[in-house]
Amino acid sequence: xxxxxxxxxxxxxxxxxxxxxxxxxxxxxxxxxxxxxxxxxxxxxxxxxxxxxxxxxxxxxxxxxxxxxxxxxxxxxxxxxxxxxxxxxxxxxxxxxxxxxxxxxxxxxxxxxxxxxxxxxxxxxxxxxxxxxxxxxxxxxxxxxxxxxxxxxxxxxxxxxxxxxxxxxxxxxxxxxxxxxxxxxxxxxxxxxxxxxxxxxxxxxxxxxxxxxxxxxxxxxxxxxxxxxxxxxxxxxxxxxxxxxxxxxxxxxxxxxxxxxxxxxxxxxxxxxxxxxxxxxxxxxxxxxxxxxxxxxxxxxxxxxxxxxxxxxxxxxxxxxxxxxxxxxx
Numbered sequence: 001x002x003x004x005x006x007x008x009x010x011x012x013x014x015x016x017x018x019x020x021x022x023x024x025x026x027x028x029x030x031x032x033x034x035x036x037x038x039x040x041x042x043x044x045x046x047x048x049x050x051x052x053x054x055x056x057x058x059x060x061x062x063x064x065x066x067x068x069x070x071x072x073x074x075x076x077x078x079x080x081x082x083x084x085x086x087x088x089x090x091x092x093x094x095x096x097x098x099x100x101x102x103x104x105x106x107x108x109x110x111x112x113x114x115x116x117x118x119x120x121x122x123x124x125x126x127x128x129x130x131x132x133x134x135x136x137x138x139x140x141x142x143x144x145x146x147x148x149x150x151x152x153x154x155x156x157x158x159x160x161x162x163x164x165x166x167x168x169x170x171x172x173x174x175x176x177x178x179x180x181x182x183x184x185x186x187x188x189x190x191x192x193x194x195x196x197x198x199x200x201x202x203x204x205x206x207x208x209x210x211x212x213x214x215x216x217x218x219x220x221x222x223x224x225x226x227x228x229x230x231x232x233x234x235x236x237x238x239x240x241x242x243x244x245x246x247x248x249x250x251x252x253x254x255x256x257x258x259x260x261x262x263x264x265x266x267x268x269x270x271x272x273x274x275x276x277x278x279x280x281x282x283x284x285x286x287x288x289x290x291x292x293x294x295x296x297x298x299x300x301x302x303x304x305x306x307x308x309x310x311x312x313x314x315x316x317x318x319x320x321x322x323x324x325x326x327x328x329x330x
Contacts, residue, residue, distance in 0.1 A: 031308035033193025043223035066178030086124025136267030152181025166191030167269040177203030
């Protein structure tokens with residue numbers, strides 16, 4: 001399996017730093033997660049039911065009822081190659097590596113952002129992340145809808161993973177779900193901070209949803225997770241406050257990195273991506289200080305998530321100041 005952020009226990013063992021002493025910035029998950037309510041006993045004792053209001057809450061949140069609940073985006077990413085026909089697959093790169101891994105049997109073409117326009121013309125399936133993980137790049141909504149139309153005219157598909165779009169959802173293609181040639185993936189893991197609940201949605205035409213449902217089987221989401229997700233998706237007051245807080249946090253993180261010479265950075269509110277040739281050394285230096293970031297090697301880069309509290313912000317600032325000073329004297 002591929003490597004992901006959040007491997008905090010392994011980092012603690014490798015560096016001999018107790019687990020409780022780490023500042024984990026490796027995941028891009030909202031550090032102020034939705035406050036999960038108590039779960040009724042029946043949710044633990046009964047099999048999950050699909051008429052509990054989750055789909056209705058999700059339809060209101062995403063602006064479309066053409067959706068299928070799944071256990072986070074990952075099962076859908078792995079299952080889509082089994083239900084989408086087409087030999088010629090193009091993926092945005094760099095991007096979330098699980099997509100390329102899932103399509104590897106069809107030898108997908110990895111495309112830089114500027115190559116996607118041409119790739120639409122000679123691909124059956126185009127897969128991208130919006131905003132992109134890890135680079136933070138975004139495409140105009142109108143451009144993506146035009147790509148979908150061009151692909152759909154010849155029976156093709158545009159697959160858009162919107163895992164990080166909730167902090168600024170206006171460009172989302174979710175409201176267009178159900179139209180031919182479009183599959184949108186959403187998740188409660190990042191913005192809502194509920195990665196452990198494993199709740200996501202596939203927004204797509206009915207035949208694709210039905211095929212995925214048959215493939216994934218019944219009860220893909222546990223009863224307790226369905227209960228919490230339904231309430232979170234309906235809590236518009238919390239969502240508005242969280243967007244304000246996260247956008248401010250993302251801007252602060254960008255300014256902090258730039259103030260110590262670590263720039264330019266890119267990304268949505270939940271993370272900042274720093275491409276730099278010395279990413280491995282910087283990652284290791286931060287880890288020695290008990291700060292875990294996500295390291296990428298193609299291209300060399302670090303991804304920084306948001307600290308959870310002021311103590312974390314101050315700790316990150318001290319570490320960056322130390323590393324900037326070491327750069328100056330080197």
